[in-house]
Amino acid sequence: MNQPRSVLQKEHVAVTFGTPVSTYLWPDSDAVNAALASLILQKETADRGLTRSNVGGWHSQTDLFLWDADCVRTLKDRVASCALDMTRLVTTGEGQRKINLQMDCWANVSRRGHYNSVHDHAGTTWSGVYYVSGGKPDNDDPLNGKLELLDPRIGVNVFGGEEGLFGGRYFVEPLPGLMVIFPSWLKHMVHPFSGSGERISISFNVRVQFSATDDIARYSPTKADIG
Numbered sequence: 001m002n003q004p005r006s007v008l009q010k011e012h013v014a015v016t017f018g019t020p021v022s023t024y025l026w027p028d029s030d031a032v033n034a035a036l037a038s039l040i041l042q043k044e045t046a047d048r049g050l051t052r053s054n055v056g057g058w059h060s061q062t063d064l065f066l067w068d069a070d071c072v073r074t075l076k077d078r079v080a081s082c083a084l085d086m087t088r089l090v091t092t093g094e095g096q097r098k099i100n101l102q103m104d105c106w107a108n109v110s111r112r113g114h115y116n117s118v119h120d121h122a123g124t125t126w127s128g129v130y131y132v133s134g135g136k137p138d139n140d141d142p143l144n145g146k147l148e149l150l151d152p153r154i155g156v157n158v159f160g161g162e163e164g165l166f167g168g169r170y171f172v173e174p175l176p177g178l179m180v181i182f183p184s185w186l187k188h189m190v191h192p193f194s195g196s197g198e199r200i201s202i203s204f205n206v207r208v209q210f211s212a213t214d215d216i217a218r219y220s221p222t223k224a225d226i227g
């Protein structure tokens with residue numbers, strides 16, 4: 001039997017309902033990461049922190065962007081920069097408008113056995129993480145301390161057919177200096193950390209609002225208690 005004639009080109013196929021996820025490794029981050037790690041560990045000794053999705057570990061209050069330190073200001077600029085880029089990249093650029101960002105941020109310190117259960121960040125637009133320190137992970141667990149973003153398409157794992165045809169799993173290696181941003185409705189988790197030392201990360205939420213003026217970004221930290 002002859003092969004059926006091929007007719008479809010790439011332009012005939014729409015990838016609908018895609019989920020934008022950015023990963024960006026900030027260069028020259030050693031000094032700022034060292035300062036952030038020192039500040040976060042110092043804060044940990046003075047505050048019991050919160051319990052949210054974290055199972056074990058320390059979750060700071062959500063006011064990290066209000067901590068008075070140069071490294072925090074650098075981080076805040078980095079989050080704003082990536083959140084603005086993502087917003088512009090996934091929305092139409094028609095007309096001029098102002099993008100307002102409201103940002104909340106908190107630190108996470110995980111030690112051996114600590115992890116984050118499956119959750120999302122309701123009530124905001126973008127969520128993400130910045131990795132400060134990876135600790136000293138054991139080498140015998142390929143999922144060690146990794147962030148996993150879960151496929152949001154209902155049924156894809158039930159009706160997907162051959163493995164890998166539609167679905168797949170998306171893992172993020174916690175590299176110091178790496179910033180990840182994804183839609184806040186996207187469910188995610190963090191696999192248990194096994195290793196010595198601390199795995200330190202910083203999570204954030206960004207709420208985006210548009211207004212019809214010039215395209216100038218403005219952002220402000222808030223104290224919303226989410227995440």
Ligand SMILES: [Fe+2]
Pocket residue numbers: 053119120121127188203
């Ligand atoms: Fe999260």
